[in-house]
Amino acid sequence: MSLPSGDEGLRVSVLSEALPYIQRFAGRRIVIKYGGAAMAHADLQMAVFRDLALLACVGVQPVVVHGGGPEINFWLKRLAIPAEFREGLRVTDADTMDVVEMVLVGRVNKQIVNGLNKLGAKAVGLSGSDGSLVEARPWGDGSHGLVGDVAKVNPDVLEPLLAKGYVPVISSVAASAEGRSHNINADTVAGELAAALEAEKLILLTDTPGILSDKDDPASLIRQLKLSEARQLIVDGVVAGGMTPKTECCIRALAQGVAAAHIIDGRVPHALLLEVFTDSGIGTMVMGRS
Numbered sequence: 531m532s533l534p535s536g537d538e539g540l541r542v543s544v545l546s547e548a549l550p551y552i553q554r555f556a557g558r559r560i561v562i563k564y565g566g567a568a569m570a571h572a573d574l575q576m577a578v579f580r581d582l583a584l585l586a587c588v589g590v591q592p593v594v595v596h597g598g599g600p601e602i603n604f605w606l607k608r609l610a611i612p613a614e615f616r617e618g619l620r621v622t623d624a625d626t627m628d629v630v631e632m633v634l635v636g637r638v639n640k641q642i643v644n645g646l647n648k649l650g651a652k653a654v655g656l657s658g659s660d661g662s663l664v665e666a667r668p669w670g671d672g673s674h675g676l677v678g679d680v681a682k683v684n685p686d687v688l689e690p691l692l693a694k695g696y697v698p699v700i701s702s703v704a705a706s707a708e709g710r711s712h713n714i715n716a717d718t719v720a721g722e723l724a725a726a727l728e729a730e731k732l733i734l735l736t737d738t739p740g741i742l743s744d745k746d747d748p749a750s751l752i753r754q755l756k757l758s759e760a761r762q763l764i765v766d767g768v769v770a771g772g773m774t775p776k777t778e779c780c781i782r783a784l785a786q787g788v789a790a791a792h793i794i795d796g797r798v799p800h801a802l803l804l805e806v807f808t809d810s811g812i813g814t815m816v817m818g819r820s
Contacts, residue, residue, distance in 0.1 A: 548807035556589035558730035563720035565597040566737040568796030581802035583649035591692045594699045597716035598638035605629050622676040622713045630713045634701040642699050653697040658704025661687030664719060666704040666712035678712025683726035721779040725786035732783045734776055735796035740814030741769060755816045757784050784818030791816045
């Protein structure tokens with residue numbers, strides 16, 4: 531008997547291809563940095579929520595880390611607080627930090643949690659400050675104000691949630707040892723969490739197809755790299771600009787034991803499932819283990 535034709539046959543074929551990946555990653559942890567266009571557009575947002583709900587449903591343990599730059603900019607403008615960027619980072623004085631914390635912890639985080647819970651994913655919202663999950667330290671020489679880096683991670687707070695099937699949704703705000711809130715790059719938080727949780731994968735949702743051998747040619751996507759090759763691309767200048775910190779984030783996570791890191795295009799609906807559950811994938815995968 532032949533498979534059904536049309537959409538039904540395609541669905542069966544896709545499920546069949548996904549089966550070995552579902553079996554392989556059941557019970558494994560995947561840390562996903564959620565941001566960019568996938569957060570800004572309602573249809574892409576819903577596709578991400580459905581992907582995350584499906585991952586949880588088939589036994590994968592997703593952990594979501596998010597930013598929320600456009601929403602922060604909207605509220606800064608509404609409150610007449612100037613937005614300043616330097617070296618690609620938001621200069622964060624005390625007033626700006628109040629808005630960042632309000633938006634990321636009190637607004638964006640709960641929108642994601644509510645969206646996932648609506649689909650049955652049992653999401654729980656946290657910030658890096660909760661349970662001292664992430665401890666912050668000032669970034670660089672402190673000239674960017676309350677911009678932080680990750681000093682250390684305490685993943686113990688997530689263990690009972692993951693064991694019970696909850697999906698942690700974490701905003702990239704964390705307190706220093708002195709109790710001062712800091713704004714940390716969400717890619718950085720995701721990478722350090724992936725390492726601390728001994729995650730199988732770190733996935734960064736971006737607004738680019740992945741790492742390109744020619745930055746002006748989307749068809750030059752590099753689908754798979756070894757860790758050493760990713761480092762060399764930075765040295766050679768092939769990876770440059772905004773892609774550099776994302777690639778460096780992947781490299782740090784892999785060097786600390788994460789099996790694979792992925793940079794994928796969040797502008798493509800269901801990019802998460804395409805990357806995790808198909809043979810060809812959709813973005814760039816950097817392998818940390820031979």
